[in-house]
Amino acid sequence: MSAVSTRPAARVGIGGPVGSGKTALVERLIPALMRRGVDLAVITNDLVTAEDAERVRRSGLIDPARVAAVEAGACPHTVIREDPTLNIEAAAALERQFPGVELILLESGGDNLASTFSRDLTDFWMFVIDVAGGDDIPRKRGPGVIRSDLLVVNKVDLAPYVGVDLPRMLAEARAVRGGRPVLTTNCRTGEGVDAIVQQLEREVLFRQ
Amino acid sequence: MLRLHGIVGRADDAELHQRLHALEHAGALERVTMEEADLGRRRIRLTSDKGTDCAISVDRAEDLSEGAVLLLEPGRAIVLRVGVAKAWRLRARDAGAALQLGWHAGNLHWRVRFDGDMLLVLLDGPLAEYRARLAALLDAGLVEDGGDG
Numbered sequence: 001m002s003a004v005s006t007r008p009a010a011r012v013g014i015g016g017p018v019g020s021g022k023t024a025l026v027e028r029l030i031p032a033l034m035r036r037g038v039d040l041a042v043i044t045n046d047l048v049t050a051e052d053a054e055r056v057r058r059s060g061l062i063d064p065a066r067v068a069a070v071e072a073g074a075c076p077h078t079v080i081r082e083d084p085t086l087n088i089e090a091a092a093a094l095e096r097q098f099p100g101v102e103l104i105l106l107e108s109g110g111d112n113l114a115s116t117f118s119r120d121l122t123d124f125w126m127f128v129i130d131v132a133g134g135d136d137i138p139r140k141r142g143p144g145v146i147r148s149d150l151l152v153v154n155k156v157d158l159a160p161y162v163g164v165d166l167p168r169m170l171a172e173a174r175a176v177r178g179g180r181p182v183l184t185t186n187c188r189t190g191e192g193v194d195a196i197v198q199q200l201e202r203e204v205l206f207r208q
Numbered sequence: 209m210l211r212l213h214g215i216v217g218r219a220d221d222a223e224l225h226q227r228l229h230a231l232e233h234a235g236a237l238e239r240v241t242m243e244e245a246d247l248g249r250r251r252i253r254l255t256s257d258k259g260t261d262c263a264i265s266v267d268r269a270e271d272l273s274e275g276a277v278l279l280l281e282p283g284r285a286i287v288l289r290v291g292v293a294k295a296w297r298l299r300a301r302d303a304g305a306a307l308q309l310g311w312h313a314g315n316l317h318w319r320v321r322f323d324g325d326m327l328l329v330l331l332d333g334p335l336a337e338y339r340a341r342l343a344a345l346l347d348a349g350l351v352e353d354g355g356d357g
Binding site for chain 1: 209211213245246247248249250251252253263265266267268317332333337
């Protein structure tokens with residue numbers, strides 16, 4: 001890759017409700033992206049701790065120095081939408097420390113279906129929901145579900161155990177999103193993660 | 209994929225305007241259109257009106273905006289257009305109603321602009337969904353609905 005193709009580092013947001021699998025997705029994306037030679041850093045957002053950042057740092061998947069923590073101190077959406085200064089500063093600091101970085105993943109703290117990312121902060125953002133959260137989530141038309149660049153439906157393996165009609169849930173998700181992409185994952189096994197990587201390679205890394 | 213990085217000029221610049229005009233007459237001017245809701249992105253993939261697949265980026269200190277010239281060669285230019293957001297026009301009946309309207313717009317995290325005594329709500333979805341949120345104020349006559357025309 002030439003220098004011009006990596007500047008500025010792509011900033012990709014990952015939002016979604018508590019427990020939907022955002023950190024698990026980050027832990028799957030890191031090795032999948034690194035296998036493709038993507039120079040990577042991560043920012044995690046938590047309420048009043050660095051819990052998720054510590055989890056990623058201890059994972060052994062990435063140099064711990066490449067994982068920054070932002071503590072929102074309030075509702076998580078405030079620091080990814082209303083005033084994303086803390087996250088913008090964290091991303092800029094990672095770019096200064098690691099000049100070749102091509103992609104910065106920004107994981108939001110777990111929030112509700114209304115959370116969205118500011119375009120000032122991210123070039124592309126995905127919203128993660130899971131089948132165990134209920135197959136009515138797409139029908140509720142939350143801004144996160146509708147406006148995200150990519151909707152990820154995680155834990156698809158649990159559908160039969162929680163009484164979810166997965167094909168119907170996905171059809172409803174696609175209907176409310178007006179044709180924008182919806183992908184499925186099982187982050188416990190890694191199923192579906194390559195399709196997300198391909199989406200990022202095309203939309204913001206410009207490798208395809 | 210055509211890789212484009214940075215902004216080489218502005219379409220409304222007097223000198224560039226003439227060159228772009230000449231290129232347009234020669235059929236060598238392409239336009240890429242970005243949705244208004246995507247403003248702020250520094251990396252985006254767009255297809256031009258002539259079918260060119262453009263992978264566009266700018267530095268963080270630059271903004272992609274209407275009229276940005278992304279490519280300028282002797283026989284070819286690419287210019288960025290930005291779609292215009294639909295806006296719902298609202299006027300509050302009095303100061304009390306304006307306080308309520310302002311509270312709702314903030315609480316709902318709507319993007320707004322001001323035009324005199326009108327509040328303009330930039331629409332990211334169907335107008336009906338926005339109207340539903342203010343139904344009580346509209347039905348009570350506290351807020352005048354100026355539509356999105």
